Every structure is written in C-alpha cells, then in structure tokens.
Amino acid sequence: MTSATPAPATSSTRRPARTLRAGPLAAALTAALLLALTAAVSLGSVDIPPGEVWAVIARRLTGRTPEPGTRDLIVWQLRLPRALLAAVVGAGLGLVGTAVQAIVRNPLADPYLLGISSGASLGAVAAVVLGTTLGLDLTFGSALGLTVSLAAFTGALAAFALVWLIARRGGGFAPLRLVLAGIGIAQFLGGLTSYLVLQTRDEQQTRGVLFWLMGSLGGAVWAQLALPAAAVALALALLQARARGLNALLMGDETAAGLGIDVTRLRREVFVVTSLLTGVLVAVSGAIGFVGLMVPHVCRLLVGGDHRRLLPLSALTGAVLLVVVDTAARTALDGQELPIGVVTAVLGAPTLLYLLDRRLEPK
Template sequence: MTVAATTTRRENTTAGPRSTLPAAPTAVVLGVALLAALTAAVAWGSTTIPPGEVWGVVWRRLSGEPARPGTNDLIVWQLRAPRALLAALVGAGLGLVGTAVQALVRNPLADPYLLGISSGASLGAVAAIVLGLGAGSALGLGLSGAAFVGALATFALVWAVARRGGGFAPLRLVLAGVAIGQFLSGFTSYLVLQAGDEQQTQGVLFWLMGSLGGANWPLLAVPAVAVVAAGLWLQARARGLNALLMGDETAAGVGIDVTRLRRELFTVTSMLTGVLVAVSGAIAFVALMVPHICRLVLGGDHRRLLPLSALFGALLLVVVDILCRTAMDTQELPISVVTSLIGAPTLLYLLDRRLGSDS
C-alpha cells in the first residue's frame, strides 16, 4: 500500500463519523438560506422595506446609478446592508476559528475563549477604547490593530506556558489558556472601571457583549480580507488538520510538521480572532457551537467542514442580528445575549444526543 493511500485511509478513519448529509447540496441550501437571511436583514427593522425594493436599491448602487430621493436608499445602502454583511463576515470567521481551534487541541468543545485568545483580543480593544486610541474613520483599524496585538501577545504567552519542558500537550494548552484568559478578563474589567465617563463605560460593556451597530462600508474591508485569507489558508491545510486529530506521532508519520502547523495555526486563529473582536466585540458560543453542529451532521473531514462551518456561521449570525434588532422596540439586544440563549440549550441537547448514541 502506498503512503498516499495509507494517509487517505487514516484520514477517513480518524476525521470523524461519516457524513450524514452530502456536502455539495448542503452548501447550496446554506448559500440560498444565507442570501434569504441577508435580504431579510436589510428589509426588516423599524421601517420595513419590500425585498424587491431592497434589491432594486442594491442593483442601482452596484450599477453606478445615482441614489434616488427618499429614505429607502439611505436605510438600505448606508445602514442595513453594511451591518448584514458584517454579521455574515463575523459569523463565517467565527465558524472558521472554532473549527481550527478544535482541531488544534483535538477537542470538539474548544473555542477561542477556552485558549484565552478572545480575552487577549478584548483586552487590547478595550485598552484602545479607554485610552482613546483611534477615532472617527480610523476607529476600525485602530481597534483591529489593538485587538490583534492583544490576541497575538496572549497566543505567545499561552504557547510558551504550554511548551514548557518540551513537547506539546493539548490539556496543558487548554489549562494555560483558561488561566491566562481569566486573568486578562479581570484586567479588562479593571480598565472598564477606569473609563472616563459613564456613557463610555456603558458603551464598552455593551461592546464586550457583542454589537454590530458600528458597521459601515469602510469597516468591512479589514474583516473581509482577514476572513477570506484565513479561510483559504485553512482550506489549503485541511489534510494537516485531519492529521492532527490522529495524534502527533501518527500525523508526523504521514509527513506533517506538527510543531510548525500548530504554530502557524495558532498565529492565524489569533489574527482572525483579533480582527473579529475588534469589529464586533466578544460574541459567545458561535465559534463553539457552529463547528460542533456541522461535524455531527457532516463528519469531521476538514475539506468539507471548513467551508460549511463558514457558511453556517454566517447564516446563524445574520439571523441572530435580526433578532437583536427587532426583538425589542426600545433598545437593541447585545449579540451574546441571544447567542447564549440559543447556544447553551442547543449544545446541551447535542451533547446529550451524542452521549446517548455513544453509550
């Protein structure tokens, strides 16, 4: 038997259960559902706009026609369309990050919070807000840079602790991430208390629970580039991610440089997490729940899992953002409130179902 055949056989054996849904039709269904959700996100709100008018405004803008007088063009193009697209980008990014982190630590219940990356990104972004770094049109870039620095510094610290004594242990990595993440969360809370005024404190707290209220067209550029670049990089290494699930020795035996792949994987997930936290705040459960659900219904082969997790994550967050905007008349709900209310019972149900099928 050739090395390639052995690798393929091992990947198919260890990548998880066989998919119960075919990948291509599932991707088509998710894509159509995402398009419908984006249309609903732009159409629904305090002022309801017919879907036909929504697409009419989008077509006129894309074809270069001047905006028509009235409020519909302003609402669709300047307010709701950037927010809907940002929700899709952040959801897709969280799906990719969750899938990559779960492969990194060989644990289907891992996410960036577990490794402290989200806490480091939040600390960097909150420090930028409280200290007044970045304002006006540069706010997105300033926050992205600060969040990325925080995420990368946390990554370096967690990685150094996990690698103490040589070798690599996923359990040590998780424990180091939890401990460092909790420490950074405490320091973030301290910075919030140092905010200059009550309004700024409330704004930071609301942002920490997740918000897409600051979406605009210039803000989409950084997360769009980050999500696409990270998605292509991860997809190119889907075979390596499958190999990580087999254990370090087996992965090395099929030609994977495990240490290098882990280092690169941790760097990419830190970068992407930092960008996502900067533009949306800390959003709970999506990076944990989306890959877990996709893995249960599609199997664990990352060649299918990565793109479908991105699609499902985008769809989920667009729907959640619609609920956040429309559930209450007087105010907007933080995104993490809704994702936690949906994610916690859903995850408990899936775990109970999985444990029941394993017993």
C-alpha cells in the same frame, strides 16, 4: 494524554455513519445566507418589502440615481453594511472555531473558552482607553481601526500562547488542562479589561465599550467591511491549504508526523492565523461567544471531519447563523437592541452542556 497518543474517537471527531454531500449543502447554505441577508435588511423599526430592498441595491450597484426618501438611506447606509459585516464576522468565527478545535484535538474548544477572544478584547480596549488618554481618536471601526485591530491581534496571540504554555507543562498535552487554562486566563483578562473600562472618564464611552464587549455590530459602516472581509478570505485560503495537516492532527501528533506533517510548524502557523483573524473580528464586533463552538460541531455532524469540506461549510454556516442572530438581537425588543453575545450565550450554553454530557457519558 501525551502528544504521542492518538486522540480517542468521539462523537464529535469520528465520521458519522451517513453524511450529506458537500456541494448541495453549500448551495443550500448560500441560498439560506441570501434569504437571511434579505430578511436582515427588510426587518426593523421600519419594515421594507424584499422587492424594494433588492431594487435599492440594484440601483446603487448600477450607478443609477437613488430615489429620494429615507428607505434608500435605511437600506444602503444602515442595514446592508451591518448585515454584510454580520456575515463576515460569523464566517470568521466559524473558521476560527474549526481550526482551533483541530489543532488542540478538542471539540469543546473555541476562541471564547480558550481566552483568545478575551485577549483580543483586552488589547482593543487598551488601545481605545489608552489612546484617549494620549489625545488620540481611537474608536472601534474608525479610520484608525487598523491600530485597534493590531492591538486586538497582539492580545489574542499573547493569550493563546499563555494558555498553550500552561497546557503543555511537563512536556505532554492535556486537552482538559487546555480548556481549564483557557477559562482561567479568560476570567483574568476579563478582569483587566473591566478595570481599564472603569478608568475612562467619559461616561458615554464607558457605556459604549461595555455594550461593545458583549458583542455589537451597531456602528457598522461600509468602510469597516474591507479589513475583516480580506482577513476572512485570507484565513480561509491559508487554512484550506493546510486541511490535510489538520486532518492528520486528529489522529494524534505521532501519526501526523509519520505522514510527513511538521506538527510544531503547523500548529504555530494556525496559531498565528487564528489569532490574527480573531483580533480583526473582535475589533469590529466585540467578543461574541459560542459561535466558534457550535458551528464546527454542527458541520461535522452533517459532512464528517474532513477539513477540506469542513472549513468552507463552517464559514457559510457561521455567516448564516450570525446574520440571523444579529437580526433577532436588533428586532426582538421594540426600541431596544440586545447585545449579540446575549443571544449567542442563550444558544451556546446549552450546546456546551450537551457536548460535555456526550463526552463524559460512559462508553
């Protein structure tokens, strides 16, 4: 398929016969997010009633003296920052997946499959490992976390650019080649990341990095929330302003250009935004796969392909999904926490197979 050929309508891109109204759905998702956050803070090795959870939050927000005891510490210092970070990361992954699928016109694309997350992981791990050898205290989510985020952004942008160049060889644009190139680049960068991890002399740091690479929010603190929250809010605003262009891209590059869209500039801008956001998210949570694949597909089935509705609803859906997944990963096994990537892989792999089956079935 060349850039001049409109993308064929598929079950993932055409508007469903019946869709839900975006306003009521957004309200329902907001309520679901509040319930998920409440459950995330309530459940754990020590269960805390939801009423007490909100009482602790109210005391903290109004500046009243916290009640003595461990429950206040558990709610405010341990579980609430982690639950909020899960919501922020989930919202960001939903946004990135939606934007990436639009600019490559392929509902099978997501940051994980296209190698963007692998590039961000390599950059972040390189910053931490090489920083250790230089005597720097670079850790994920530390005071120097901005350095790690910058390295992750650089890696994400470089990986995406490489995958895109491979897919554009010969002057055309082949969505299947793009996905295959992404998988190949992701495996190559994953090998480099593993090599860097093995170079660390600190066994505890090696275990920590390996666990983080599979997705983890275990070290979440209040100081970590500002940067990813700001990045997600900025990305949502920038992508929402380009929703019309993303809608036009679904009809093909030639049609989009005929509607006055600068296709090359639009793709370049979205590349930078999604790479920056992916880098920031990976720096605080590791590479969490399949969220960016599942969320946009589910939202399209509910509200259609108009990105003016799709982008904010994908952010809300991603937030709800990751809060629920993180809670399950933290509480499923007594005394042991599962990496988030394990749970999302169990959910995402069947989704990918389903999408492949829908796209390859006879028309």
